Amino acid sequence: MPFLVGLCSVCFFRLKRNQNGKGEYRKNKWMHSWTSWVPSFSSTIITLDTIELPSNIGFVCGSLFLSLTTIPLPVGAILCRKRPINLLYSLLLLPIPLWFKDMSGKENGMPGDPEWLELKIPQLLFTDRVQELHAIIEKEWDCLQRSACQTAAGRALWKHVIHDQVADLLAGEKYLRNLHEKIKTDRLNNAREVSGVIIAVRTLWFDSKIQAALDSSSGGEAQVVLLGAGMDTRAYRLSCLKDSDVFEVDFPEVLRVKTTLLQAAIESTEHFRMKAKSLIRVAADVRETDWPEKLQLSGFLPEKKTVWVLEGILYYLSHSNAMQVLKIIADKCAVTQTVLLADFMNKPSTTLADSIFHFYSDWPDHMLPSLGFSHVRLSQIGDPDADFGLMNDQLNLFNKLRRLPRSMQTNPDDGTPCRRLYLVEASGSPNQEIP
Template sequence: MDSSKQENALPQDQELELKLPHLLSTKTVRELYTQIVNEWDFLRKSACQTAAGRALWKHVIDDPLAEVLAGETYLRNLHEKIKKDRHNNARETSGVILAVRTLWFDSKIEAALDSFGGAAQVVLLGAGMDTRAYRLSCLKECDVFEVDFPEVLQVKAALLQVALESTENLRLMAKSLTRVATDIRENDWLEKLQLSGFVPEKNTIWVLEGIIYYLSHSQAMQVLKVVAEKCTLTHTVLLADFMNKASTTLSNSTFHFYSDWPDQLLPSLGFSHVKLSQIGDADAHFGLMHDPLNLFNKLRNLPRSVETHPDDGTPCCRLYLVQASGSPDQNNFLENHANVI
């Protein structure tokens, strides 16, 4: 088998017709998804698209709740794209970027918790249909906070209740889970988070997965600054994915915030350590990026300053996976060092 075919190899059942779980046909779930289809905007619906990616890449992501949270429409849409990609022997199978992104965040959360000694707060900003509190055993000593729109959290809670009542061996893995109904585009989201039990002085991992580019520049910077300020109080880790400017042109009406150099932006806000990865790098590979000629590997081999691909003139659309951290000890060291100089 050549590398491109190996990369696109999915479990055998993915080649057949999509097998939908019985729960999706129940009255309660159908009514909830009617609400999603009729009332949610693109940003809210993107949560279901992400869940569909986890569900259909289940050979690498263990998420038994993903199918119910994705819903029939989004499962069918992504399944059709995957079948088309397989038929065309595409070098990038639909959903692979969601799979790699999910696995990268999972691995970095676990590594950060190891560095903390296991106990911490984990704040999922724009949590959507995230299920980490139910599927990551590394969260067993963690207080998890899911922050999102009230209607998203309400529908999600209802879907999870149906799934948990109908499926054995599914339970909360985290020490605790608190849902915080608020819009991170507003200025009072941190206050609402603290009223829900978040303690600013406790070690915290902040997760911004698949969300920050939907915000305006001022909204995104406000969120990043709030998180960066916590570096002066406690050990703080930020995990986020950033689009570069070219990527936002994929949908002028949907994507707004971008950063071509987030590894320079975040230190300017107060983070002392920043590591940037691209899809296909050693820590953002997960055995899914074998083909050296796929889009992501071709981009990795170009300097980040290159805006259009020399082979075909297409924009270099990049997604950066970024881990940033800081702590009071590091900040004191930097201040003292600056004073000496």
């Protein structure tokens, strides 16, 4: 639509300008009639701003504008010495390539604002109490537990899409700086995939699926269990949890530090309050078999509809531990309405050097029904329900990957392994028909 409006306005102004007093059209004088160019450029800008161009097209268009307009026009105006106004007008065109550059920034999901390149660390992170807690994380937590801070840093630096007020406090300075450096480098290199975008899309996918699962239950009254909750703050972020009891399961040391950090946030941050009906933290190791019992002792009701959130945890477990966790959850389908939301790595994703990942599944959509789930839906980053306006560049890695058959383990274009992250939604209930 804006394109049509733009096109019509160009034609109108140019024809009008080239009409003589008798209503006849003059010979082409458009090079001199600078007023006819103004609407044509503004309409082009409106059009290009509205349609979503991949960053490479933005770059090509920017270069084209630069070479066609901002250089020849002033030169022509000076050489001809006819219309000084052309010179003035040409100078007005100079910012156009900058605008294109800005548009490319929006393309890969980051704000175009150059100030963003500066990392702003909240004052609260420099207080003694908070510094002591982060020192404990560094000294006493293993890399598995510290992965919770890395994901929180992702949410903190993608706060323009994930509105997590306290993610930076939970992540800590070190993880914020590390990720910020990577993002800065990616942006300066005009990378198609900016670091942290996976965390952003993954978080938004889980948010949207939790909301959908609660909307579909009567009065939104379901329990939500976050296994390996880490520094997750959904109980404080999502209003859709207002009728839900939330259970966060993680190692005791993780939950202890998290609780104290959040207490500091509550005391010093205005309007930072819990949104869930209740929040219960359950210290447990999901590799053991007693975690369901610990959950129940904390108030979990086995017969109540439950949404299980396994975000960023399965692949840290061994194959047998991960399958055991999935089986425990799948068995709940025989008792009550059960929704499982989980992300799975495929095999090539776990084979990175120094990888601490173990469990993988190339076909979770085949494996979960065999455990007892009746409906399984699998998405990949960049699919319509896992895009969130952050995957517009059709040539970015995720879009390229999801167009390849899932059985393919190596990318035929460049020989790189097809590392995929599957976002999976599965459900089941006592009266289900197993397909």
